[in-house]
Amino acid sequence: MKKNIFLTIAIGLPIAAFAQGNNTGMGGADGNYESLAHRVFNLEKKTDAFNVYFNYASSFQELDDGDRWTSSFKNKQARIEIKGNITDKLSYRFRHRLNKNNTAQSEDNFAKATDILMVGYQLTPKVGIQGGKMCQNWGGFEFDENPMYIYQYSDMVDNMDNFMAGVNLSIKPVPTQEIAVNVTDAYNNKFADEYGSGAKSLEKGSGTRRLEAANHPLTYIALWSGSFFGDRLQTRWSYGIQTQARHKYSRMVVLGQKLNLPTVQWYVDYMGAFDGLDRLRIASSEGTSFLNANGANYFSDVHYNSLITKLNWQFAPQWNLMLKGTYETASVSGQEEWKNYRKSMMYLASVEYYPVKSQDFRVFLAYLGRHYNYSDKVAKYGLDDHSTNRIELGFMYRIKAF
DSSP states (O other): OHHHHHHHHHHHHHHTSOOOOOSSSOSOOOOSOOOHHHHHHOOOOOOSSOEEEEEEEEEEEEEEOSSOEEEEEEEEEEEEEEEEESSSSEEEEEEEETTSOOSBOTTTOOBTTEEEEEEEEEEETTEEEEEEEEEOOOOSHHHHSOGGGOSSOOHHHHTOOOEEEEEEEEEEEETTEEEEEEEEESOSSOHHHHHOTTOEEEOSTTOEEEOOOOSSOEEEEEEEEEEETTTTEEEEEEEEEEEEETTEEEEEEEEEEEEEOSSEEEEEEEEEEEEEEOSSOHHHHHTHHHHHHTTOSEEEEEEEEEEEEEEEEEEETTEEEEEEEEEEEEEETTOGGGTTOEEEEEEEEEEEEOOOTTSEEEEEEEEEEEEEEEOGGGGGGTOOOEEEEEEEEEEEEEEEOO
């Protein structure tokens, strides 16, 4: 009886604490790590119907914002994930952030804190369907990686809103190739809550347009995931279109390719967004004074580019060196002053040590630098070149509770 009580507590505590899994469900295996239930109670797991993870990442940071150095302790991640395969056909997945707003949104009635709450059904060995709140199926390897392992996202991914209610159809004609078609809401909120009542966009030149809600505010994405040469070369390519407002659409292409060797993993991602209305809102946020002077709230016809590369090298047992770099641009094609107005670069290095072989636990020391370069034409709007630096000493622990 006492053993049952302690077992219930051991499993229940993580449910009230922290956890997460991979991003879209195709971000890699969970790893052959020993669970707490097995380690503490010698409880052998004989079913895949119930899996509990909680992830926690924290660090001490020294931050240079371009003006001064400041110090602080930061909670980087706190998520819970429960998932399982009830039968060989029926599966489920739940992932929740413990440090995000729990208020239900006006369109999908999910809280922003809930990343994923979905069920899946395998129609045939090659065809499956999933429904509920999920991560949109954009390509690229940064996008698909477990968020806990991302020290800093690229500007584009950092400003994307991707957890939406919808459905996903996945087809695997052969074991090494998968095609997925994803249809979701474009936003968590209703149009007026997302953009504000009476919002206007700045069109080509200086004309404005009152934004109206679309009848079908949906996102359509097609994704190809490929594996070649014994999984040594992997691809994640996608193209999608999102309805933002009446007669306003965002199109995005993502091309990710990865070299996957026993001790070296290296990926290069390209992301290009062509927004009829500034979905990422990087340009609209930086050009607020310009927009307000022209009686508008958002830019139209904004183009973002992002090139991301990341290398992991396991140079010694229980050690990993991570190097990452990004180069990104932003341009508002309809406004002469704002064409090709912004370039940004990020450079990141981290040394990670895994002290316990049976656990996904790492201690790290990392440095991150970012530089922003603006064209002379936008200097009068307070946009000047600047750099930031960050040094972190911390840990990441994905605990397999059961």
